[in-house]
Amino acid sequence: MEMNLKLYTQSENNKKFSAKDIVVTAVLAALLFAVQIGLSFLPNIELVSLLIIIYTLIFKEKTIYAIYIFAFLEGVAYGFGVWWFMYLYVWTILYAVTYLFRRNQSVILWAVISGFFGLSFGALCAIPYFITGGIGAGIAWWGSGLLFDVVHGAGNFVVVLVLYKPIFYILDKVRLV
């Protein structure tokens, strides 16, 4: 029996996931992976948050697929440790928040949202440690990284402020190809 491997989106008009959509999603995921690896030498300065915000605004539901392909690639590259489970929900939370604010036109507000995401990243990532090690271990893990979260928040704010418009422009062209 031939298996039907076609994917379907949850979009309102229930469009099929075409071959082009699959290619675009793969490219989006590969780009997330490339910028994560490329900037990994800079502690907590990253472009992934910015890209996920822009992906969500331009490519909508495809972003979810790109996020999970990206998470899988991260696991393959670095190993599937406790940290990996965080990747299964932190980026999805950013996707959901972006979707909620999708009508926002202000770059500064996107920078603020990305900044808040950076500040809360440690708290979100501490959830598995709260579950596996208890409240003490969770607070200790989160507390020891608070300064990194502040750097992450400031970095996200500046990155969005500077790069939002040019990257949005380029990716919007990709959508139209």
Add this chain to the structure above:
Amino acid sequence: MENKKTNKKVIAGLAALALVAAAMVIGYRYLKPGTQAGAKSVQILVVSEDESEKPYQVRTDAEYLQEVMDEAEGLTYSGTEGDYGLMIDTVNGETASYEENGAYWAFYVNDEYCNYGIAEQPAADGDEFKIVYTIGE
């Protein structure tokens, strides 16, 4: 009118972001683990892959484990800087590779798993640290 509303939102957002960041910096000062200054006796036990043990007894004024490790004669270590401090991958020339076989160096203080990186793990008088070659499941 719409512009005014947006400007208010932007200003409120910026203020909230700055306030939360400041609160986190202050919070860090409270959540940062306390230390004990003065002469201390601290033991470090390195347990290799073949389960052989090598103890180090250190008399030190150091406040954190990393400084104690630096002062332990004959103990060498190296690693890579990650988001949450130095990730130790090699101790006394023996490398634990998570990529190869899921191995890592586990750090314990008085038989409790260390919750902090070595630069932030406090060292108190009489503490017994263990650095154990561990293969993850």
